[in-house]
Amino acid sequence: MNRGQDVIVVGGGVWGSAVAYELAIRSMRVLLLDVTLPGRATSASAGGLWPVGEAVGLGCGVIYHATGNSESGDESTPNVLPDLFRDFLIASNKRFPALAKTLLEQTGVDIEFDIGTGLMFLMYTDYEQAIVDNIARSLPQEQRLKILSPEEVVQVEPKITHELTGAALLPEEHQVNPMLLAEAYKRAAIRAGATFRHDTQVTGFRRDGDRIIGVEIGEEFLPSNLTVNAAGSWSRKLAATAGIDIPVSPIRGQVVLTERLPRILQGCISTSECYLIQKSHGEVLIGSTTECANFDVSVTHDSITSLCRGAVRAVPMLRDVGIKRVWSGLRPGTPDELPILGPIEGVTGIINATGGFRTGIVAAPLMAEIVAQTASEESPTFPIAPFYSSRFLETVID
Amino acid sequence: MIRSKPVAIVGAGPAGMSAAISLAECGIRSIVIDENGGLGGQIYRQSPSTLRSSKFTQSKEASRGLQLKQHFQSFTEKIEYLPNTKVWGVWEKQLAVTGQDGWHLIDAEHLLLATGAYEYVPPFPGWTMPGVLTPGAAQLMVKSMHIAPGRRVLIAGTGPFLLVVANALHDAGVEVAGVVESVRRSEVFKSLPRLLNNFGLLRQGWDYLRRLGRAGIPIHTGHVVVEAEGQNQVEQVRFAPCHRDWQPDLSRAKTVEVDTLCVGYGFVPRTELAQLAGCEVEWKNELGGWIPRVDEDLATSRKDVWVAGDGGGVAGAAVAEDEGRLAGLAIARRCGAIDDNSFRLLRAPIIRRLDKLRRFRFALDNLSQLRPGLSTLAKEETCVCRCEELKRGEIEPAITAGCTTYRTIKTATRIGMGRCQGRMCWPAMARFVASKTGQPMEKVGNRSVRPPIIPITLGEMAEMEPSDAVADQGRNS
Numbered sequence: 059m060n061r062g063q064d065v066i067v068v069g070g071g072v073w074g075s076a077v078a079y080e081l082a083i084r085s086m087r088v089l090l091l092d093v094t095l096p097g098r099a100t101s102a103s104a105g106g107l108w109p110v111g112e113a114v115g116l117g118c119g120v121i122y123h124a125t126g127n128s129e130s131g132d133e134s135t136p137n138v139l140p141d142l143f144r145d146f147l148i149a150s151n152k153r154f155p156a157l158a159k160t161l162l163e164q165t166g167v168d169i170e171f172d173i174g175t176g177l178m179f180l181m182y183t184d185y186e187q188a189i190v191d192n193i194a195r196s197l198p199q200e201q202r203l204k205i206l207s208p209e210e211v212v213q214v215e216p217k218i219t220h221e222l223t224g225a226a227l228l229p230e231e232h233q234v235n236p237m238l239l240a241e242a243y244k245r246a247a248i249r250a251g252a253t254f255r256h257d258t259q260v261t262g263f264r265r266d267g268d269r270i271i272g273v274e275i276g277e278e279f280l281p282s283n284l285t286v287n288a289a290g291s292w293s294r295k296l297a298a299t300a301g302i303d304i305p306v307s308p309i310r311g312q313v314v315l316t317e318r319l320p321r322i323l324q325g326c327i328s329t330s331e332c333y334l335i336q337k338s339h340g341e342v343l344i345g346s347t348t349e350c351a352n353f354d355v356s357v358t359h360d361s362i363t364s365l366c367r368g369a370v371r372a373v374p375m376l377r378d379v380g381i382k383r384v385w386s387g388l389r390p391g392t393p394d395e396l397p398i399l400g401p402i403e404g405v406t407g408i409i410n411a412t413g414g415f416r417t418g419i420v421a422a423p424l425m426a427e428i429v430a431q432t433a434s435e436e437s438p439t440f441p442i443a444p445f446y447s448s449r450f451l452e453t454v455i456d
Numbered sequence: 457m458i459r460s461k462p463v464a465i466v467g468a469g470p471a472g473m474s475a476a477i478s479l480a481e482c483g484i485r486s487i488v489i490d491e492n493g494g495l496g497g498q499i500y501r502q503s504p505s506t507l508r509s510s511k512f513t514q515s516k517e518a519s520r521g522l523q524l525k526q527h528f529q530s531f532t533e534k535i536e537y538l539p540n541t542k543v544w545g546v547w548e549k550q551l552a553v554t555g556q557d558g559w560h561l562i563d564a565e566h567l568l569l570a571t572g573a574y575e576y577v578p579p580f581p582g583w584t585m586p587g588v589l590t591p592g593a594a595q596l597m598v599k600s601m602h603i604a605p606g607r608r609v610l611i612a613g614t615g616p617f618l619l620v621v622a623n624a625l626h627d628a629g630v631e632v633a634g635v636v637e638s639v640r641r642s643e644v645f646k647s648l649p650r651l652l653n654n655f656g657l658l659r660q661g662w663d664y665l666r667r668l669g670r671a672g673i674p675i676h677t678g679h680v681v682v683e684a685e686g687q688n689q690v691e692q693v694r695f696a697p698c699h700r701d702w703q704p705d706l707s708r709a710k711t712v713e714v715d716t717l718c719v720g721y722g723f724v725p726r727t728e729l730a731q732l733a734g735c736e737v738e739w740k741n742e743l744g745g746w747i748p749r750v751d752e753d754l755a756t757s758r759k760d761v762w763v764a765g766d767g768g769g770v771a772g773a774a775v776a777e778d779e780g781r782l783a784g785l786a787i788a789r790r791c792g793a794i795d796d797n798s799f800r801l802l803r804a805p806i807i808r809r810l811d812k813l814r815r816f817r818f819a820l821d822n823l824s825q826l827r828p829g830l831s832t833l834a835k836e837e838t839c840v841c842r843c844e845e846l847k848r849g850e851i852e853p854a855i856t857a858g859c860t861t862y863r864t865i866k867t868a869t870r871i872g873m874g875r876c877q878g879r880m881c882w883p884a885m886a887r888f889v890a891s892k893t894g895q896p897m898e899k900v901g902n903r904s905v906r907p908p909i910i911p912i913t914l915g916e917m918a919e920m921e922p923s924d925a926v927a928d929q930g931r932n933s
């Protein structure tokens with residue numbers, strides 16, 4: 059090929075960076091373009107790797123549901139995502155130990171993959187206990203939740219409140235540093251031959267009939283055989299420039315971060331009010347709200363207050379700990395909470411890698427793999443068709 | 457608990473005090489919040505009674521301070537003063553503050569930020585060692601706490617403040633080994649014609665110089681400090697003549713034995729609250745860096761937020777005082793307390809004085825403007841971010857990997873993610889990145905600011921009732 063790149067990836071969050079890497083190691087000529095916009099999900103993210111926890115709604119999902127944002131299901135129980143997606147997340151999660159090693163070897167960046175005691179959902183009421191019992195029964199044998207008594211909880215996590223009815227433990231669910239994950243993917247992609255252009259805002263896709271032929275950066279035109287839309291919450295705006303609609307919308311999440319502390323949490327904690335993760339530098343990250351606020355990335359006083367209250371309830375000693383800062387980020391959300399991957403019906407030269415919503419970190423490795431496989435016409439290691447954007451067309455036709 | 461006032465002023469320095477006075481004279485009530493225990497801000501900081509009769513209190517500067525404070529205190533009905541209280545967040549029209557009795561919100565129709573400036577210290581080998589401190593910190597020690605910062609002190613950096621501190625230390629009985637000033641003598645002479653337009657201030661500077669001369673304290677112009685050395689504490693300091701861009705000529709470095717090094721290269725405006733309030737900022741090198749964009753009456757892009765004094769661009773106490781006065785009048789007019797005509801009449805003399813003062817300052821600031829040679833002082837293993845303990849050598853790979861802006865470098869290296877939110881490291885690292893990549897500072901970008909700008913505990917935050925917090929909100933911003 060003499061003109062342009064094989065592939066242009068738009069968006070250098072964790073999704074764009076991971077896709078760029080998977081494409082580059084398949085010997086494609088990749089150009090990764092990014093402008094770091096305020097609200098970039100990867101920078102705001104908690105970095106929890108909670109495939110089952112999120113799929114059954116006991117991670118951030120329980121808060122999502124509690125705030126009444128979820129469209130399906132009744133108000134009182136967390137939303138459960140399709141089994142297929144749970145399996146997808148579990149498979150993706152399994153890639154982290156090897157991935158951390160590979161990325162460290164190739165780039166020197168440690169993604170801080172941290173194996174703790176797992177994800178522990180704290181139950182304060184009998185009602186929560188009943189919901190969890192229900193969820194536990196619905197899971198296949200090998201993914202069973204471990205139910206802990208209050209005494210057992212204290213043995214694992216001595217700093218947790220004693221005012222509990224119990225907890226549900228998912229032992230395989232850990233955490234990573236999301237920003238470093240993206241950074242490591244990006245550097246590994248560059249090492250494998252990709253080119254990265256930062257501070258570059260793509261103003262539109264250029265379309266010629268039924269084909270996307272490249273991207274526009276103001277006056278500049280960059281041709282490509284294939285364009286990947288990995289622009290996170292902004293991917294809908296970008297697609298619209300070529301007359302394509304993908305239903306991605308920003309779902310704001312606010313976060314509180316404490317000052318550095320000695321190790322006080324052995325694993326990730328979630329409750330119906332917040333979740334808590336102690337990051338590898340010692341700060342405890344407390345998340346998160348799930349709100350539709352368009353592209354407004356400010357923090358609100360009452361949300362921050364209620365996160366703090368939830369955190370102090372779960373871990374009372376946090377009462378006297380200083381807040382280092384608070385922030386918010388924009389999750390690329392979709393109506394059915396599933397990602398939007400792969401080709402678009404009726405348009406060639408473009409592929410989606412967006413809609414990571416609240417599991418974009420844990421999903422990134424497998425997502426990037428199957429998107430890159432599709433782009434290079436290999437058969438994907440996990441079915442990708444269920445994630446095509448055309449699923450939204452079908453519901454309209456029905 | 458929410459308190460409501462027509463105007464909230466953050467900072468009780470010359471800018472904040474004179475704004476409150478202006479407002480009170482127009483009949484408008486305000487609340488003045490300051491983290492310190494006493495009025496005066498940085499320059500007129502209250503000195504303990506033991507020092508009341510010292511040389512300092514007799515100086516012209518101190519009497520101006522005293523006058524302002526008395527004037528301020530005469531308006532007890534109109535001005536509510538909240539000392540020992542920190543403002544750590546801004547939500548629309550509400551300020552989140554913590555004082556001795558926990559924290560609460562203050563509601564105001566107009567917000568005046570008179571927050572002053574921080575001292576600027578670029579990293580150089582040894583700068584984090586005990587015994588290295590800023591001139592302001594040294595001054596505070598002798599002026600307010602009555603402690604000597606060391607036995608033998610070298611003072612280095614740039615700007616007339618170094619002379620002020622050298623004199624203060626000398627007066628307090630500290631041995632001053634010398635003053636190291638990056639600007640050359642010849643450059644000062646060249647600027648004299650422009651400096652002469654404010655004879656009073658120029659003579660003040662001259663006095664400071666003369667007194668140092670009489671005390672036999674050497675002034676090394678055209679030199680920069682290149683390294684502080686010692687076992688666990690400063691024992692000696694190396695400084696060298698510098699080129700016009702302040703790059704040191706290391707082959708001609710000298711060593712001086714001291715136990716303390718005061719180093720400061722001017723000031724950086726404190727713009728955190730303006731940024732949190734969503735005011736637009738712009739890069740103005742001659743005013744100390746990023747500052748809120750203001751109109752001629754000091755209103756920011758958010759028309760209900762105003763900025764005066766060093767927090768809106770470093771220009772000294774005299775400018776701060778007049779800016780405070782101007783902002784106070786402009787707010788009074790906006791509130792309808794004075795009509796356009798009176799406003800114009802009252803404003804004219806202030807603008808005239810400000811023009812003259814600013815011309816003087818610009819000539820001075822032109823001299824002291826930071827030059828690129830300073831960015832070459834840090835070595836590979838020199839710490840450049842104290843909170844995250846990053847060395848210069850850890851920043852460069854990120855730049856090579858294509859990160860050239862605050863956001864991207866922060867993501868890649870954690871610089872600025874510490875407690876200070878980049879306050880101490882980023883002004884210098886931004887210059888470093890700019891000189892490495894050839895980009896203008898505007899492109900390298902400003903650090904982002906998140907609440908709380910002053911640490912507050914989760915417990916304090918959790919105790920706030922959300923219903924309280926949202927009451928009275930929802931007005932236009």
Ligand SMILES: Cc1cc2nc3c(=O)[nH]c(=O)nc-3n(C[C@H](O)[C@H](O)[C@H](O)COP(=O)(O)OP(=O)(O)OC[C@H]3O[C@@H](n4cnc5c(N)ncnc54)[C@H](O)[C@@H]3O)c2cc1C
Nearest residue numbers: 069071073095099100103106260290311414417418419420
């Ligand atoms: C508070 C919070 C907590 C979270 N916690 C978790 C968690 O614990 N576990 C988990 O798995 N997931 C979590 N997530 C979700 C996860 O972070 C996201 O799904 C994931 O980061 C999405 O990555 P992305 O690359 O698609 O989007 P982003 O990270 O937003 O990246 C998109 C990039 O594209 C750029 N861009 C946009 N438009 C353009 C353009 N026109 N030209 C060039 N560049 C452009 C943007 O600036 C941005 O850099 C959380 C999210 C948030 C907000």
Ligand SMILES: Cc1cc2nc3c(=O)[nH]c(=O)nc-3n(C[C@H](O)[C@H](O)[C@H](O)COP(=O)(O)OP(=O)(O)OC[C@H]3O[C@@H](n4cnc5c(N)ncnc54)[C@H](O)[C@@H]3O)c2cc1C
Nearest residue numbers: 467469470471491497498543571572592765766772773776
């Ligand atoms: C350390 C230092 C020492 C100085 N010493 C001298 C000197 O000796 N002689 C001289 O001519 N010039 C001196 N200057 C410069 C001089 O201070 C300024 O030119 C002048 O005081 C500016 O007045 P201002 O009102 O704008 O700010 P300041 O006098 O700095 O007053 C601002 C006040 O706001 C307070 N504040 C800021 N943010 C918050 C917050 N979030 N919450 C609560 N309170 C807040 C500060 O603590 C401070 O008291 C000094 C500057 C500094 C930084």
